[in-house]
Amino acid sequence: MKTLKGETVEDRRPITKESAVSYYGSPEEGMKNTDDQTVEELSKAFEKLQKTEGDSLLKKYLTRDIYDTLKHRVTESGATLLDVIKSGVENPDSSIGVYAPDSESYVMFKEIFDPIIKDYHQGFQPTDEHPKVDFGDPDVFGDLNAPADYVLSTRIRCARSLEAYPFNSKMTEENYEELEQDVEAALDFLDGDLAGYYTTLSELKPNEKKKLTEEHLLFNNEDRFLEAAGAFHYWPKGRGIYLNSDNTFIVWVNEEDHMRIISMEKGGNVKSVYKRFVNALSSLEEHLHFSTSQRLGHLNFCPTNIGTGIRASVHIRLPNLGKDREKLEELAAGFNLQVRGTSGEHSEVEDYVFDISNKRRVGLTEFETIQEMYDGIEEIIRYESENSSEDIDNGNNDTVSQIYEKTKYDAGYDNKEGNKNEDNQNNKHDNDERDNYKHENNEK
Ligand SMILES: Nc1ncnc2c1ncn2[C@@H]1O[C@H](COP(=O)(O)OP(=O)(O)OP(=O)(O)O)[C@@H](O)[C@H]1O
């Protein structure tokens, strides 16, 4: 693909340690050394991390041994352990606390990334490999609002990075501008319901920004975790947003990642949102080279966003269950789901509207990622509809473990052995293509 400068993306792809990114090479070979000043700053950062309270995965896994192993390492783009950990050190309330300044960092600093990845992505081992791409058939999903209107809106997004550039904190001013041009050129190929306009952030008027933000369509630079990681250099240079004509397809450029590719609409029609997402991604993939590794799938700035890079979420109103946040969190966690506030990560819940999405993104296919969200939300809706807020207030509702028992039974498994209960399965799944697809695939 030609960029606006007339060079191809291939021309600018760095001749870095591609072998390292394949994850099997040794980071020790040909390694550069950290300069004295960085070693000193790193030592202060490590001591600060020891002294501050916090439950971040960084604090949990950065032992002195690992720190000593990693403190001299430098990647081709100049990233050190300091770049990896500084957000978590400055923000002791981080849940994760690390970012990868470039794709090579996942190998160069694997001693800290691997245990964090395993912990966040629920057991993905250093010896595991992310599965091959499989989007499955979007038509097998239905509308989550089929029983009643609980879901206000559905959003499926993925993070993508371009192979030619380091990640956010190591990007130069020129990188931001060139990357924006690369993405704009690729977006030009989108047509049909995906056709729209790209606007660079500096051209948006304050009232336009406000409106788009209120409609959950736009990002900002107010995230202190990203700020400390060095993700807001040269802001708003190179940042921007693409919107199709009915605001159901959006691309964010150079926010946390090079690209956030988003499909969203009002209501609970997962089929329609996922279909649009898959179509858009296939078109963009024809024109852009994304950063991937055989072991970890797609590589992005935050280790929570690797693998499929997909977060499939609903905005769902739960006036009953929402009264007991602890129970909602516990229930969601059992379905591998994550609960956020109404305006996204680190935000408050307004009027019982929660953002609930899949949590893990590595070790399962794209199809399975969507399925995980879909199945869990179905169960949460069932629970919400079966328990009034009085039941919840009076403690007359099912316990979380009773709910899981019910779920296993309804999904065609008997309660004791985990064996299939044929009668129940036949009743429940007669006309349900999605579940047929799921069972066929699980049984392989
Ligand atoms: N299902 C949804 N319907 C409407 N808006 C949504 C939905 N899910 C998320 N949003 C909105 O998208 C915006 C971005 O949310 P948020 O930053 O939490 O997640 P993200 O873009 O997926 O990235 P990250 O996980 O890196 O934070 C917010 O305005 C949030 O309210």
Ligand SMILES: NC(=[NH2+])NCCC[C@H](N)C(=O)O
């Ligand atoms: N948008 C994200 N990458 N979210 C996940 C982590 C956010 C932040 N760095 C933390 O550790 O809490």
